[in-house]
Amino acid sequence: MFKAIKIKFNFWADRIIERCDLLLVDACSLSNLFLLIKPIAQWVGDICLLLKDFPRISAYRLTGNEWNIIYVGSEQNLKEMSHLLFLDCYEQIDQPRVCIWDLKRKTDQWLNQGIDLVILELSRAFPFSRNFPTIFSVPTWIQQVLPLPQSIDMIVCGNHALRNKLNRAYREHFKAHFSCDKSDFDHFYYQMYLPFISKRHKDRALIASYEDQYKRWFKRGGLMIITHHDQPICGCLCYIGRDTCYSVEEGMSVEEQNPTYHGLNTFMFWEVLKWGRSQGAKVFDFGGTRPWVSDGCYIYKSRWGAKVVRKKRIIPVWWFAAKNLPASLREHINRIGFLGEEHNNFYRIEIVDEGIPGQLKTQPVD
Numbered sequence: 001m002f003k004a005i006k007i008k009f010n011f012w013a014d015r016i017i018e019r020c021d022l023l024l025v026d027a028c029s030l031s032n033l034f035l036l037i038k039p040i041a042q043w044v045g046d047i048c049l050l051l052k053d054f055p056r057i058s059a060y061r062l063t064g065n066e067w068n069i070i071y072v073g074s075e076q077n078l079k080e081m082s083h084l085l086f087l088d089c090y091e092q093i094d095q096p097r098v099c100i101w102d103l104k105r106k107t108d109q110w111l112n113q114g115i116d117l118v119i120l121e122l123s124r125a126f127p128f129s130r131n132f133p134t135i136f137s138v139p140t141w142i143q144q145v146l147p148l149p150q151s152i153d154m155i156v157c158g159n160h161a162l163r164n165k166l167n168r169a170y171r172e173h174f175k176a177h178f179s180c181d182k183s184d185f186d187h188f189y190y191q192m193y194l195p196f197i198s199k200r201h202k203d204r205a206l207i208a209s210y211e212d213q214y215k216r217w218f219k220r221g222g223l224m225i226i227t228h229h230d231q232p233i234c235g236c237l238c239y240i241g242r243d244t245c246y247s248v249e250e251g252m253s254v255e256e257q258n259p260t261y262h263g264l265n266t267f268m269f270w271e272v273l274k275w276g277r278s279q280g281a282k283v284f285d286f287g288g289t290r291p292w293v294s295d296g297c298y299i300y301k302s303r304w305g306a307k308v309v310r311k312k313r314i315i316p317v318w319w320f321a322a323k324n325l326p327a328s329l330r331e332h333i334n335r336i337g338f339l340g341e342e343h344n345n346f347y348r349i350e351i352v353d354e355g356i357p358g359q360l361k362t363q364p365v366d
Contacts (some may be wrong), residue, residue, distance in 0.1 A: 009051070009052075010052050012047075013048040013051060013052050014052075016044065016045070016048050017044070017045045017048050017049065017314045019041075020041040020042070020044055020045035020048075020265070021045070021313050021314055022216070023037070023038060023041045024038060024042065024045075024312040024313060024314070025241055025312045025313065026241025026242045026244060026312075027244065037238065039296060040322065041346050043125070045121075045314030046123050046124045046125040046314060047125050047278045048314070049123040049124075049125070049314055049316060050100075050122075050125045050126055050238050051121035053100050053122070053123065054100060055100065055101075055127075056096075056097035056098060056099050056100065057072055057073065057097060057098055057100055057103075058072070058073065058074070058075070058097055059071070059072045059094075059095035059096070059097065059098050060072075060078055060092055060093065060094055060095060061093045061094075061095055061115075061333060062082055062085070062086060062090050062092055063090060063091045063093070064085075064086045064089060064090040064091075064257035065089065065330050066214065066326065066329070067084065067116040067117065067119045067328070067329045068114065068115050068116050069115065069118070070095070070107075070110050070115050070117075070118045070119070070287060071119050071121075072098060072103070072118070072119070072120040072121060072122075073119075073120065073121025073122070073316070073318075074121060074138055074316075076204075076206065077121050077316075078205045079138060079203060080204050080290070081119060081318070083204060084292070084336060085332070094281075098175060100126070103120060103122075103128065104128070104129040104131075107129075107132070107285055107321050108132075110147070111132070111321065111322065111323045111324075111362070112323075116117075116322065116324075116325060116326055117320060117321070117322045117325065117329060118320075118321045118322070119318055119319070119320055119321075120318070120319040121140065121316045121317075121318055122316055122317060122319060123316055123317075124316070124317055128246045128319050132321040132322065132323065132324050133255070133275060133324075134320070134321065134322040134323070134324065135319070135320065135321050135322075135336075136319075136323055136340055136349055137317045137320070137340060137341075138291050138292075138317065138318045138320070138338045138339060138340055138341075138349070139291050139310070139315060139317050139339075139341055140290075140291070140316050140317060140318060141288045141290065141291065141311040141313070142288070142289050142290075142291045142308050142309070142310070142311055142313050142316050142339060142346070143199075143285060143286070143287065143288060143289065143308070143309050143310070143311045144285075144287075144289055144298070144301040144302070144306035144307065144308055145244075145281065145283050145284065145285050145286065145306055145307060145309050146273075146284045146286065146304055146305055146306045146307075147283055148245075148273065148277050148281060148282055148283060148284055150278065152273060152274055152277050153357065155273065155304070155305070156270075157185070157311050159303075159304075159305075161303065162266060162270075162303065162304065164226065164263075165262070165263030165266040165267070166263070166267060166270055167176070168171070168262065168263050168268060169263055169264065169266070169267035172228065172260060173228065173229065173260075174226055174227070174228055174264070174267050175226070175227050175228075176224060176225065176226050176227070176267070176268070176271035177224075177225055177227070178222055178223070178224055178225075179222055179223045179224075179225055180218075180222040180223070184212075184223055184225060184232075184235075185213075185214060185218050185223055187232060188223055188225070188232075188235040188237070188251060189210055189213060189214075189251075189274055191253050192232075192234060192235055192251030192252055192253050193213070193235075193237075193249055193250075193251030193342055194212055194251070195206065195251070195253065196250070196251040196252050196253075197249075197251065201223060209247065212238060213248075213249065217237050217238075217239055217248045217249075218237060220239040221237070221238050221239025221240060221246075221248075222237075222238065222239070223235050223236070223237055223238070224236045224268065224269065224271050224272045224275060226268050228260075228261075230273075232253070233251075233252060233253055233261070233264070234250065234251065234252035234253065234254070234264055234265075234268055235251060235268075236248075236249070236250045236251065236268050236269070236272050237249045237250070238272050238275070238276070240276065240279050240280070240281055241281060243273070243277025243280070243281060243282040244281055244283040244284070245272065245277075245279065245283070245284050245285065246274055246285045246287070247269070247284070247285060247286055247287045249287075250265070250268065250288060252264065252265075261275050265300075269286070269304070272284075286301045286304070286306055288311055289301060291339040292336045292337050292338050292339060293336075293337035293348055293365070294335065294336050294337050298306050302320055308339065308346040308365055309344075309346075310341065310344060320333075320338075325351065327353065330351045330353065333351060333355065334351060337349075339365060344364070345364065346364070346365050348364075348365055349363065
């Protein structure tokens with residue numbers, strides 16, 4: 001009985017979160033007055049995310065060659081974090097599910113029993129305790145945005161690396177056009193997006209459904225298609241929300257490692273930038289990025305001059321708690337370069353060893 005009720009509740013909670021998401025990413029046609037309810041949408045979405053975890057949440061023990069970690073949260077984000085911390089060289093053991101109101105006591109118990117680090121994936125609405133020697137939080141996603149100048153060429157002015165890639169693309173006779181044709185979307189989804197995402201991220205891939213991509217984004221915007229000798233080779237799903245041009249998903253049907261297609265991604269983003277500016281956009285949103293400075297997508301987008309902002313979606317945060325963090329794990333975390341958030345500002349988190357357990361040092365990022 002309870003299980004049936006829980007399934008139905010989670011279904012409707014997902015629908016509410018979906019509507020909150022659309023409001024937050026400016027995909028709803030609302031007047032300026034209605035934009036005042038955005039903070040309410042954020043709160044409602046966070047509460048729904050919290051209630052989806054009620055009453056118990058999954059837990060896993062990850063054991064590698066050097067350290068032991070407990071992960072509390074979804075299996076999908078578990079894959080991302082375990083790959084980041086262990087490079088897939090670990091043993092995973094499912095643990096008994098944990099009551100969400102008992103997470104503080106359970107975390108303390110795990111750490112006293114020799115667990116090196118506990119990571120908890122929780123709603124922003126969850127009031128997790130900060131009473132641990134080492135404690136910090138990281139959003140599961142960030143966004144990187146680029147203000148668009150009146151003259152779009154100012155973006156690459158002085159940026160020789162980007163300009164060289166664009167010049168190479170023009171020499172290779174790459175061309176671009178914007179399409180709202182459903183047949184182009186079908187080709188993009190099945191021949192570009194699915195193979196590209198699956199190959200790049202493997203079992204960690206977050207694959208959106210055809211209906212979600214088509215109804216949510218394509219019908220609100222369109223598709224920037226890049227061709228080579230009149231053959232479509234990559235594309236980017238994009239739309240305009242108020243004064244922002246959003247890059248939603250990209251895909252390609254060729255190997256970017258091939259010297260012919262080196263810089264293809266740069267050319268595609270450049271064409272989307274130009275299209276967005278022509279539609280009146282003042283900001284370009286590169287889309288979601290994982291919140292650590294060693295991430296390849298973060299590095300690439302930063303080279304455009306993009307700055308970090310909070311992701312405009314209902315997402316959980318990761319809490320990291322430890323008591324006696326091994327030096328090797330501390331150094332590994334510092335190399336990853338997690339980004340924390342405080343008052344809408346983002347900082348690179350570094351755990352320092354100065355005789356004080358878990359002392360943190362932060363460095364602002366753009």
